Amino acid sequence: MTQSKPSPTDAYSLILEAIDSGTYRPGDRLVESELADRFGMSRTPVREALQRLETQSLLTRDGRSLIVASLDHNQMGELYVVRRELEGLAARLAAQHANAEEIEVLRGMVAADDALVDDPRALSRANRRFHKQIHLASHNRYLVQQLDLVHRSMALMATTSLAAEGRGAMAQTEHKAIVDAIAARDAGAAEKALQDHISVAFKTRLKLDADKRERRG
CATH class of the missing domain: 1.10.10.10 (Winged helix-like DNA-binding domain superfamily/Winged helix DNA-binding domain)
Incomplete structure (x- = not known):
């Protein structure tokens, strides 16, 4: 054969x-x-x-x-704006449409990822898996396709914001809040929790980039 x-x-x-x-x-x-x-x-x-x-x-x-390819400052900002809106929508839809099993999977991921807070690369991989699960829990194939494109572009960033000191533990707390809102079927809270999570990640990345420029200077 x-x-x-x-x-x-x-x-x-x-x-x-x-x-x-x-x-x-x-x-x-x-x-x-x-x-x-x-x-x-x-x-x-x-x-x-x-x-x-x-x-x-x-x-x-x-x-x-x-x-x-790499992303310049403006491209990174544009990407995070789109990501914040689309991820928020995914969380809103997940709160409306996720089944009990999907919510339990999300809870299990967050619990397991607590062990990775001191390993930025491993936590980054786990973070992508967690967000993908929320995308799927939205039960909207067109939104999932668009978020796949966004996350492909995220790979063009040389470092992960999770490498910042203390960011791993903070991100885990934010993930728990997102899942709690989805489980409570509170669409507005789920959307806001995920949008806030993306905003904090963006601010963290901006600070990392500023620190890198200062070291070079």
Whole structure:
């Protein structure tokens, strides 16, 4: 029985995951032949995947090379504005439509993630999983699609706001408040709790960036 050849979709998902996990970071050069070797596939699906990622502005050109894109100050602000509104809507809809099992899964995630507050990278992965679960609990496929696009762009930020001192524990407290509001079926409170959570994350990231510029100066 012959195995099917990897598709451009497979290559796209693998490269996207590598960017999302920090294997490839903003400014890193992506070489078609090296990626094909890394993922054990031919260069054709890799080439098509790279073209798709470039079209989505996740990759950009540096001369003839493709590199992982980065977000400037204005782009980061624009992204957080959109994320705050869409995430808030997801929480509102989750409070209205999530079933009991989905709420229990969210509670379990928050409880398990308490053990990760001193590991920013692990907590960042867990944070993405938690937010994705809220998106799914909204039971709105079009909103989930838009939030997927937003979160792909979030991968273009070189660091996580959870790396700031004390931010991990604070984020966990915010996550608990979000889940409590969803469980109480309080749509307005759930929306506000998640929007406030995103606002705090944005302010934290701005401070991290300001501190980084000061060190360079």
